Amino acid sequence: MAQTYLKNSYIVTMGPEGYVYDGGGILVQDDRIAAVGIVDPALVGPDAEVIDLAGKYVLPGFVNTHVHTSQQISRGVGDDVDFKTWLHKRMWPFESNMTAEDSYVSTLATCLELIRSGVTSFAEPGGQFVEGMAKGVAEAGLRAKLAKSVMDCGDGLPPVWQRTTEQELEQQEEDFHRFHNTADGRIGVWFGLRTIFNNTDRLITRTKELADQYGVGVHMHVAEAKSEIEYTMEAYGEPTVTHLARLGVLDKNLLAVHTVWLNNEEVELFRKHDVKVSHNPASAMRVLGFAKIPRMLKSGICVTIGTDGASSSNHMDIVDEMWLTSLIHKGWRLDPTVVPSEDILRMATINGARALLDGHLYGSLEAGKKADLIVIDPHGPSMLPANDKIASLVTAMHSSNIESTMCDGRWLMRNRKILTLDEDAILREGCERSAAIYKRAGIELPDRFPVVKVRG
Ligand SMILES: [Zn+2]
Incomplete structure (x- = not known):
C-alpha cells in the first residue's frame, strides 16, 4: 500500500457541499483518496510520502x-x-x-x-x-x-x-x-x-x-x-x-x-x-x-x-x-x-x-474517489495577490501555475516536470511528422510576410 500525504494546503474540494479547507490535508492511498480536509494522523503510515504544500492549492484534476x-x-x-x-x-x-x-x-x-x-x-x-x-x-x-x-x-x-x-x-x-x-x-x-x-x-x-x-x-x-x-x-x-x-x-x-x-x-x-x-x-x-x-x-x-x-x-x-x-x-x-x-x-x-458518466469516480476531492488532482502554486506576478482565491483560479491563473498533476494516484507531472513521457522527443517527432503530412496532403500555407532565407 503506497501513501502520499499532501498537507497544509488550500483544498478546493468541488464536492456536493462545496467545502474549501484552508490548511487542510489529503491522504492518497494507491489510486484512491483516503481522506480529505481534517486528516486523522493515525491514518498516515510511517512510510507515507509527506509533502508540505504551504501556500499552494489543491483542486480536482x-x-x-x-x-x-x-x-x-x-x-x-x-x-x-x-x-x-x-x-x-x-x-x-x-x-x-x-x-x-x-x-x-x-x-x-x-x-x-x-x-x-x-x-x-x-x-x-x-x-x-x-x-x-x-x-x-x-x-x-x-x-x-x-x-x-x-x-x-x-x-x-x-x-x-x-x-x-x-x-x-x-x-x-x-x-x-x-x-x-x-x-x-x-x-x-x-x-x-x-x-x-x-x-x-x-x-x-x-x-x-x-x-x-x-x-x-x-x-x-x-x-x-x-x-x-x-x-x-x-x-x-x-x-x-x-x-x-x-x-x-x-x-x-x-x-x-x-x-x-x-x-x-x-x-x-x-x-x-x-x-x-x-x-x-x-x-x-x-x-x-x-x-x-x-x-x-x-x-x-x-x-x-x-x-x-x-x-x-x-x-x-x-x-x-x-x-x-x-x-x-x-x-x-x-x-x-x-x-x-x-x-x-x-x-x-x-x-x-x-x-463523461464518471461523476461517481472523480471530478471532486472526496474520500473514496480516484486520486485525480492538481497542485497549484499561485506564487508569481500574474496571480498574486490572490485576495479572492476562488475567482483568481479562473480570472488570473495560467497553466504555468499548475505545478503538479496526479491521475489515478500517480504523478504525471511533478514540479513542472512531466514524468510519464519524454517531452523533447515527442515534440521533435511531432514536428517532423507534421511536416511530412503537410507535404503528403499538399497543404501549403502562404507566407504572411516576405521571408528572406539566410543560410549560415
Ligand atoms: Zn470538435
Missing part, C-alpha cells in the same frame, strides 16, 4: 470534454481562413493523410499539453485511429473516453472516409471490444458521431442504441455553425436539436459539443433529457458564435468545458478556456454577474466528470 488528439500536430493549419477552406482544403486533407502512428504521436503531444494544463481526464470526439490514441493515452497515464470520427454521408469527403453505415458501426464495435476498459480502466471507448452533415438518421439512431447497449456515451458536434441549421432546415424542415429529439437520441449519455445554435425550446429539450454540453469558447469565438451558456446554467443543464482541436483554437489549454468562459458571456450579455467563477470551476471539474 480538470476534465476537458472535447479534445481532438489527431489535430495537435496540424496546429496552424487553419488560421485566418473561412470555415469551408478550413474544413475541405486544410483539415480533411490533413487528417485523411494521417497514419495510425501519426495519430499515436499526435496523441502524445496532446497529452503533454493536457498534463501541463492540469487535465487528468478528457473526451476525444474522434480521430480515425482509436488504436493510436489508446496507445498514447495509456503511456501518458491520463484517463480518456475515445471515439472514432464517424461519417457515412456528405459532399466532398476524401475517398478514404467514404464508408457505409454498417462499416462505421462495425468498426466502432470492434474498437469497443479491443480498447474499452483498458489501461487499468483509464480508457473507455465511446461512440462518435461527427456532425449531422455527415451522419444519416440511421447511423445516428443505431449509434445511440449501441451506446445504450454497451453502457457508454455518444460524443457529437451539435448545432455547431449557422450553416448547419440552414442545412437541417432544408434537409429535415427543422433545426438540428429538434431533429435529434425527433430521432429519440437526446439523453443523459449524449455529450453535445459546441451547441451554439439552439433556440430556447431546444435548450429546454436539453434540460429535459439531461444532455451534457461541452462549451468550447475559443473555437466558438473564431467562427461559430455565442452559445447560450448563461441560460443553460440557469436551467440546470450540465455544462462543461472543452478546448476542441489545435487546428480550431490553437490553445489546448483548459485554463485559458476557463478564463475565456468567464469573459465572453459577460461581454455579449452586458452583464458582469453571469457565469461566475464557481460555476466555471464546476464546469471544468465535477460537471466534466458527470458528462
Whole structure:
C-alpha cells in the first residue's frame, strides 16, 4: 500500500457541499483518496510520502470534454481562413493523410499539453485511429473516453472516409471490444458521431442504441455553425436539436459539443433529457458564435468545458478556456454577474466528470474517489495577490501555475516536470511528422510576410 500525504494546503474540494479547507490535508492511498480536509494522523503510515504544500492549492484534476488528439500536430493549419477552406482544403486533407502512428504521436503531444494544463481526464470526439490514441493515452497515464470520427454521408469527403453505415458501426464495435476498459480502466471507448452533415438518421439512431447497449456515451458536434441549421432546415424542415429529439437520441449519455445554435425550446429539450454540453469558447469565438451558456446554467443543464482541436483554437489549454468562459458571456450579455467563477470551476471539474458518466469516480476531492488532482502554486506576478482565491483560479491563473498533476494516484507531472513521457522527443517527432503530412496532403500555407532565407 503506497501513501502520499499532501498537507497544509488550500483544498478546493468541488464536492456536493462545496467545502474549501484552508490548511487542510489529503491522504492518497494507491489510486484512491483516503481522506480529505481534517486528516486523522493515525491514518498516515510511517512510510507515507509527506509533502508540505504551504501556500499552494489543491483542486480536482480538470476534465476537458472535447479534445481532438489527431489535430495537435496540424496546429496552424487553419488560421485566418473561412470555415469551408478550413474544413475541405486544410483539415480533411490533413487528417485523411494521417497514419495510425501519426495519430499515436499526435496523441502524445496532446497529452503533454493536457498534463501541463492540469487535465487528468478528457473526451476525444474522434480521430480515425482509436488504436493510436489508446496507445498514447495509456503511456501518458491520463484517463480518456475515445471515439472514432464517424461519417457515412456528405459532399466532398476524401475517398478514404467514404464508408457505409454498417462499416462505421462495425468498426466502432470492434474498437469497443479491443480498447474499452483498458489501461487499468483509464480508457473507455465511446461512440462518435461527427456532425449531422455527415451522419444519416440511421447511423445516428443505431449509434445511440449501441451506446445504450454497451453502457457508454455518444460524443457529437451539435448545432455547431449557422450553416448547419440552414442545412437541417432544408434537409429535415427543422433545426438540428429538434431533429435529434425527433430521432429519440437526446439523453443523459449524449455529450453535445459546441451547441451554439439552439433556440430556447431546444435548450429546454436539453434540460429535459439531461444532455451534457461541452462549451468550447475559443473555437466558438473564431467562427461559430455565442452559445447560450448563461441560460443553460440557469436551467440546470450540465455544462462543461472543452478546448476542441489545435487546428480550431490553437490553445489546448483548459485554463485559458476557463478564463475565456468567464469573459465572453459577460461581454455579449452586458452583464458582469453571469457565469461566475464557481460555476466555471464546476464546469471544468465535477460537471466534466458527470458528462463523461464518471461523476461517481472523480471530478471532486472526496474520500473514496480516484486520486485525480492538481497542485497549484499561485506564487508569481500574474496571480498574486490572490485576495479572492476562488475567482483568481479562473480570472488570473495560467497553466504555468499548475505545478503538479496526479491521475489515478500517480504523478504525471511533478514540479513542472512531466514524468510519464519524454517531452523533447515527442515534440521533435511531432514536428517532423507534421511536416511530412503537410507535404503528403499538399497543404501549403502562404507566407504572411516576405521571408528572406539566410543560410549560415
Ligand atoms: Zn470538435
